[in-house]
Amino acid sequence: MFESDDISGEKALLEAQKIAFGPVVFQTARLLRDWGVFELLQNNRKGFSVETISNKLGLTLYAAQILCESGFSMGALKLENDIYTLTKIGYFLLNDEMTRVNMDFNHDVNYQGLFFLDEALKTQKPSGLHETFSKEETIYPILSELPPKAKQSWFAFDHFYSDAAFVKLVDIMSQKGIKKLLEPGGNTGKWSIALTKVSPDTTVTILDHQGQIDVAIQNADANGVGERVDGIAIDLLDHSIPFPNGFDGVWMSQFLDCFAPQDIIALLKRSKEALNKDGRVYIVEPFWDRQSHEIGSYCLINTSPYFTALANGTSKMYRASEMKKFANEAGLEVEEEINGLGFGHTLMICKVKG
């Protein structure tokens, strides 16, 4: 993965410049996409001169030059005899949904806050959040109050990466014969509603802030499963408070990546104590050491600095090997791993150590 041994010195020096000009090329690529240059050239395969591009898109010649020249240097545009055409890289920047949500997320949510990554790493506080959007301890309580574009890009990113695994996970879990499921961090009730809809014998109990629970139950009512979704208000980070017990399963999907290792271990211990005999803890995460391709690992690894600078200052995207260690320290062992769900998600099923 990320093989870099066999490249020439010249190639390595160019790669170093790509990193050193990363913020510049990011911004020009974004505008080439958003101002229609990529699309124009996709629809006109023979290409256009920069003068024609500027005329057709109503850009100044200067703006078209700045963007197209940078697009050429990044390999998104080809330039031959003063005619620009679209390349494969440009095609993906325009059309690939993952690339689009990554770029929007990194501009609208992360760009300005990442300037303060050093401070965030030093203080273990989301300094980027504090310098840009809010003085709150974490981004989670103020998600709905983010500026419109930041909010839209945050949720688009979140949905893109979680939705793909969703249907498959509902399918798997509906066959487990679970009567009582506990869901710490149940959010808006999306999971509990989807599961109870197809599993008539399943009841889900959400653990979250009261406000979140109210929303979830309201949504469950509207979906006709209100009698099988309930909630208990709890401070998830006060590890002295036990979870309620008597559950066949504890479900945590893209939840543990919001916490530092010591909190993850404590949450897993509390989850373990909530289980019936033969109960299981179900963890869903995209682990960067369980990706079928390095592209997935690249995206996950480089989402971690968002957690540092913007989200909470302490969490990251983990490896499956790390999560196994956390589970072990909590008195659990991994019984089964189902990989490759959606965009590289893993369902990790843990039982109490024998």
Added chain:
Amino acid sequence: MFESDDISGEKALLEAQKIAFGPVVFQTARLLRDWGVFELLQNNRKGFSVETISNKLGLTLYAAQILCESGFSMGALKLENDIYTLTKIGYFLLNDEMTRVNMDFNHDVNYQGLFFLDEALKTQKPSGLHETFSKEETIYPILSELPPKAKQSWFAFDHFYSDAAFVKLVDIMSQKGIKKLLEPGGNTGKWSIALTKVSPDTTVTILDHQGQIDVAIQNADANGVGERVDGIAIDLLDHSIPFPNGFDGVWMSQFLDCFAPQDIIALLKRSKEALNKDGRVYIVEPFWDRQSHEIGSYCLINTSPYFTALANGTSKMYRASEMKKFANEAGLEVEEEINGLGFGHTLMICKVKG
């Protein structure tokens, strides 16, 4: 140059992610460099685990993980059996002076302002400058008032790219037998002092703001060439005011890239009118179509957005082919081009059209 046709779809999609995560990887690379990770691994070729790296550098384990994992994904670190080692890309990020000044310039001067590149391109004003450092029309009058790190990185960038060509240019110009040289934008007198020191028959007249001229003449006095460096205060952008005339040469080194094409043409016309019969206009620029390697072109092209967002909103790094057109429109023709000076600078010698 920038060949991108023959790469696979998979490779192109990864390249697109590198662009989409450009700001993230830029920041982690910078901290890997500045917090000693690259240096530690350069001095310990067998490498270290992330725990050892964190201990040896006094970083939290979390900070070391965030940085090293990103460093692995960008190809600057190799990770095998949980041991990190430095790659060629990491070596260049640490040791290559060009890479270092590019990165510092892009962080300390450009990063925050580039967020406003779209507005700058729309308004042809340096919106990034206005949002970060100053409400001035351009960055030039406030260079000495920039925050210390921004100031240091701006001048380090400027010096790195201009100093390399300097000695060679003095050598070439001292052999031209020039008696009277005019230098629009003479700055602190660096060029006029260097040339008059080795050319005892040459006198240089600087055109600039009065403040700049005072500094230049003071410097010339201190260097013992005060009697052959003088200055005339002039508004260089008021093209209705002619330059003084009777000169054997007009010298403009890394000066015209600060202006939009229409101003360049006007400045070249005024320069032409300042010449004696047989006088020449000497233009020194790093042109991105005259680089011996694509790395040079990459750096120059992606310096243009700095001019847009931070410097003046209207200028860029030009191609030699563009400058030739401007010269022609001003009634000049290129007589000789000397390429490959310093870091890819060109001396373009223009005579009045016959």
